[in-house]
Structures are given as structure tokens and as C-alpha cells.
Amino acid sequence: MKKITFFILFLVVQQFIFAQKNQYADFIKTWNFVKYYHPELASRKIDADSLFLVNIEKVNTKQNFNEIITLVTRNLNTQFSSPPIIETQKDILSVNQNFNWFQKNKKISKENKDLLNSIYKNRFDYGLLPEGKSVDDEKKYPFAKEENLPLKYRLLTMAKIKGTVDYLFPHKYLMDKNFDSYFTILLNEAVQSTTRKDFEMVLAKAVSQFQDSHAFSFYRQLNYKDRILFNVSYYSPFDFQIMGDHLLVTHLIFPEICSKARIKTGDKITEINGKKVSEIIKEKSKLLSVSNHQKLQYVLSIYEYNLIWPDNLPKKMLTVHSGSKRFSTEIDLINATDKSQVTVISNYINRKNSKTENRSLINKDIAYFKTDATMHFMENVDDDKLDAKMDSILEDASHKKAIVFDMRGYPDWGGFVFYYVYKYFSPVENYFYKYYEPNLKNLGTFSLRDPKFNYPEIENKTMHSYSGKVFILVNPDTRSASEWYSMSLQKIFPQSITIGQQTSGADGDVVKINLPGDYLLEFTGNGIFYPDNTQTQQKGIRINELIKYTDQDILDQRDLEFESVLNSLN
Numbered sequence: 001m002k003k004i005t006f007f008i009l010f011l012v013v014q015q016f017i018f019a020q021k022n023q024y025a026d027f028i029k030t031w032n033f034v035k036y037y038h039p040e041l042a043s044r045k046i047d048a049d050s051l052f053l054v055n056i057e058k059v060n061t062k063q064n065f066n067e068i069i070t071l072v073t074r075n076l077n078t079q080f081s082s083p084p085i086i087e088t089q090k091d092i093l094s095v096n097q098n099f100n101w102f103q104k105n106k107k108i109s110k111e112n113k114d115l116l117n118s119i120y121k122n123r124f125d126y127g128l129l130p131e132g133k134s135v136d137d138e139k140k141y142p143f144a145k146e147e148n149l150p151l152k153y154r155l156l157t158m159a160k161i162k163g164t165v166d167y168l169f170p171h172k173y174l175m176d177k178n179f180d181s182y183f184t185i186l187l188n189e190a191v192q193s194t195t196r197k198d199f200e201m202v203l204a205k206a207v208s209q210f211q212d213s214h215a216f217s218f219y220r221q222l223n224y225k226d227r228i229l230f231n232v233s234y235y236s237p238f239d240f241q242i243m244g245d246h247l248l249v250t251h252l253i254f255p256e257i258c259s260k261a262r263i264k265t266g267d268k269i270t271e272i273n274g275k276k277v278s279e280i281i282k283e284k285s286k287l288l289s290v291s292n293h294q295k296l297q298y299v300l301s302i303y304e305y306n307l308i309w310p311d312n313l314p315k316k317m318l319t320v321h322s323g324s325k326r327f328s329t330e331i332d333l334i335n336a337t338d339k340s341q342v343t344v345i346s347n348y349i350n351r352k353n354s355k356t357e358n359r360s361l362i363n364k365d366i367a368y369f370k371t372d373a374t375m376h377f378m379e380n381v382d383d384d385k386l387d388a389k390m391d392s393i394l395e396d397a398s399h400k401k402a403i404v405f406d407m408r409g410y411p412d413w414g415g416f417v418f419y420y421v422y423k424y425f426s427p428v429e430n431y432f433y434k435y436y437e438p439n440l441k442n443l444g445t446f447s448l449r450d451p452k453f454n455y456p457e458i459e460n461k462t463m464h465s466y467s468g469k470v471f472i473l474v475n476p477d478t479r480s481a482s483e484w485y486s487m488s489l490q491k492i493f494p495q496s497i498t499i500g501q502q503t504s505g506a507d508g509d510v511v512k513i514n515l516p517g518d519y520l521l522e523f524t525g526n527g528i529f530y531p532d533n534t535q536t537q538q539k540g541i542r543i544n545e546l547i548k549y550t551d552q553d554i555l556d557q558r559d560l561e562f563e564s565v566l567n568s569l570n
Helices: 002-037 048-056 065-073 110-121 151-168 179-192 196-208 213-221 255-260 277-285 293-300 339-357 383-398 415-425 481-492 551-555 560-569
Strands: 238-243 246-252 268-272 315-322 325-332 366-370 402-406 434-438 446-448 469-474 497-500 510-515 519-524 527-529
Touching: 002 048, 002 065, 002 110, 002 151, 002 179, 048 065, 048 151, 065 110, 151 179, 151 196, 151 510, 151 519, 179 196, 196 213, 213 519, 238 551, 246 255, 246 551, 255 325, 268 277, 277 293, 366 383, 383 415, 402 560, 415 481, 469 481, 469 560, 481 527, 497 560
Parallel strands: 366 402, 402 469, 469 497
Antiparallel strands: 238 246, 246 268, 268 315, 315 325, 434 446, 434 527, 510 519
16 A cells, blocks of 8 residues: 555656646746846846746746746846947847747736846846956856755756857757757756766756767766766777778777677678667767767767767677678677776777877978977977078978878967968968857847957068968868868968868857856857858868778778878879
8 A cells, every 4th residue: 555655646746847847947948038138147246046046946837937937037127227238230140049939929928028028128238247257157066976966956957058058059050940849858857867877868968969069078077977878887899980880890909809709800890789880879969969970970989988889788799790791799898997908908099099190191292281280390499480480381381282281180289370371371361251259249149250350460461372282181080270270271272172071060169168066068159150151060161072981991091181182193
């Protein structure tokens, strides 16, 4: 009898929580609106988080949307004395801003519509924030790693993610159109999360919806990532590359283990524990934030990330295609606590990464510059002699038949392209992009930054023309600043040919938002377009010659980008 009573009580509680999710969603939507627009909250005179935490516990299933709005706004000043903000910007990215949720909601009273419209009309100008303060400032709320956040803090976390999407993320319009509905589902899951691990699963799902490679690193902050993404306890005894629907075995790190499982270099693994590799990739996309599928495959192929496995068990059953043969085999994975085996893995990874870091295109007719290896130009050079040193390097390049900019990595020195390549080769005007930054007079929209910031101001600048061939090499590791400088190079050298694979698709500055629980949400904070409004977010930069590697190309360790350059010179 006690069990039946408990079960009935459990169902009642669950139904109450589920019914309450719409009220929570309405509360969050209203709270974010007043947080970002109401002068007293936006200016930090009233603490928005305190307003949330005090009132969220008063939300109940009997409240309608009007009562929720009253709950949030009842103690706020609604008589505004300052004149309303007048929009002066001419080029505005406003596609994200949409107030239909209250303006066209028949269930919301005219009085409340007028109230919210008045708050927006008399919104705060973030340009008035004191020096050192910014729109993305958020408090930290630490909790022990094993402790589940109390309900009101879980809701506050979800509210901040939703506010970030609606008011700070310039590429909301590229997200799934059903995000609002999906967020309500996630909100319900957050409410019902009884453990920190359950809540972190919700967070991973929510952040993945950004579809932004700048937010990819969020998963590393999850305390239970090994139980959510299965990437900590065990490593593969072989290296691999994801090629469409299969894992291509590229190197046997532990030959004896692989031999026991009949695994050879060149084999194709199509299933892991009965699950197709294509299905696993799709599942991972719901937990990891990346801007495009090419980038997803790239990060899932990085051995040390160890993200491809669908469970955290020490053995895996693999479906293998080896030549014309197809078979199933069980293989042992490497325990991350075994120091001797981990040493073998570390040595292998170091050797592999060293090859990538040291790749170079050596040819007497080519000036080769690698974006992640330019700092050495400054070594042992006095500041007052650096300009002359760089001019000498670029002058030498100008006499070559071709210049190659290898942008397959992250720039170690932004000044190389932004300042020195521009200084030597570019005309004064180098308008290679449109940069939209948060519109401080109307948050949720983004205004075009003054083009004068597109390139440095250099007195008495001269230009050295270059008629030779220019090649820009890119791949999914061409990310953020590397994409940015690649666009600049495309403009500086109109004859340039961009060769490679789809880039990361996350150009622009990174914004960081504190979330309760010591999480840091990073995302692309501005919109970067080509001057003709061509999108770069998710798509990546323009490519003239798209390179597609075959399995055999990978096994032969070919660099098709290098080969394309050399073939163009013959």
C-alpha cells in the first residue's frame, strides 16, 4: 500500500512540474526582456539575478502569462523620465529581434503589452555603462562539482542561456527554427534533473543548439563528460580518420592488440557496438556545438579528444570492412590509468602533431608562410628594427613566382597579416568584410562597425604590387582569426586562389558568459560577412578549389593542397 501511495504521489509531483514548465518559460522570456531593456536592471541599479531568484519560486501552474508579467515587473519603475532612444544607425542586422511573443499574443492584456512596449521604447543605452563594465557581465555562482544545482539556480542557468541566444548571439537566425519549442522541452528536463550529471546533459544539448564552433569547448567544462560523451576512460589502440560513414584506420598504435582483433591499417569501421558510425556522429552533434558537419567530423577525428565512442566500456564490438571482407570483432581499448600505455599514446600524439606543425612547402619559386608559425620573425629583433626586418622578408617574397599562405591553424601573431602584409602589399583601402557588433542602443540587434577599423592606419603608406600567383590554404582548422585573416588576404591579393576544405565557420570575436555552477559559455559575439553580405558563419570563407580527400589519400599521407599549388606552377 505504501508503494502505491508513493507512486501516486510521484506522478502528481511530476505532472505538477511538467505543467509548470510553460510558466517557467514565460517567466524566463519576460525576465530576459526586462533584464536587457529596463533602464534600472540594464544599468545594474537593480540586480537582475536577485529579481529572478526571489520571484522564480513564486511561479505556479495556476498563473497565466499576465500574472507572470506582473510578478516580474510589479516592483519596477514604469514611469520613465528620460527621452526614448532614437536609432541613428543605418546598417542594422535586426533579423533576430522579434517581439511577437507578447505583441501578437492574444492572451496578454493590452495593459501588459503597453507596459512591455514602453520598457522597450525607453530602453537603456549600454554605451552609458561605466568603464570596465559590459553587456556580457554575469555573476559567478560556484557549486561543488558533485552537487546538483538547486532548482532556482538550474532555472537561472537556463534563463541566461536563453537570454544569450535572444539578445547577444548575432546568429540566432541560423539556429534551428524550433529552438524556442526545444528550449521548453529542455527546461522541463532541467527541472526534473535529480543529479548534476542529468543537468549537465541538458546543458550540453542546449549549447549544441548554437551550432557555433566557438562554443565547442563548452563540453570540456562538464564534470560528468565521461558519462555523457564517453571520452575519458578508454582510448583506441589505433588512430583513425572519419571519412563520411566510417572510421578509416590510419595507424596501429598498439599493433598486438589490433592484430588480436584482426584490425589492419586501411580497414573501414562502419559500426561500433551495433550502431552505425553515421548514427553516432548524429548523436554527437546533439551534444557538441560546431558550425558545420565538416568541422564536426574534424573534431571527432582528433584522437586525443576521444569523442567518437558511444559508450564508456573497455571493450568494443566493431563491424569492419577489410578489402572485400566484412567481419565483426571485439577489441580491447586502452585504459587511461595505465601509465605505460598512456606514455605510448602520448609519444604517438606528439610525433603526429609535430609532423603537422612542421609541414612546409619548400620550393625555390615559392614564398611559404604558415599562419601558426610567424612569431619567429620577431625573435632577436629590436622593436625599432622590426619594420625593416618584415619589409625585407616580404620584399624577398615579392620576387618569387608564388606566395603561399597556409592558414590551416590558428595565427600565433595577428600582426603578420593584419599589419605587415597589409602594410607592404595592400592599397590603403582594404574593405574586405562587414563587421556587425552589438547595437548598444538596441540590444538584440547588431550595427555595422565603422570601416576605419578594417585595417590599420599607416602614415605615408606605400603599396608594392605583386603580379605572381597567391595561394591561401584552408581546412576545418582554419578558425576564427585564421578565417578573418584569410578574408583579408583574399582582398589584398585579388588574383589569389583559396584551396582546401570548408573552414570552421566561426569568424569573429569570442564573448564569454558566466553561468551558475562555474561554467563559461563562449560563443561568436559579432557577425562577419563579406562586403556583398555573403554569410561566413557556419558556411566558412569562400573557397575557389574545394579539396576532397579519399581514403587512399589519407593512408598515403598526401597533402593535396600542397600538390595543387605545385601543379599550378608547372
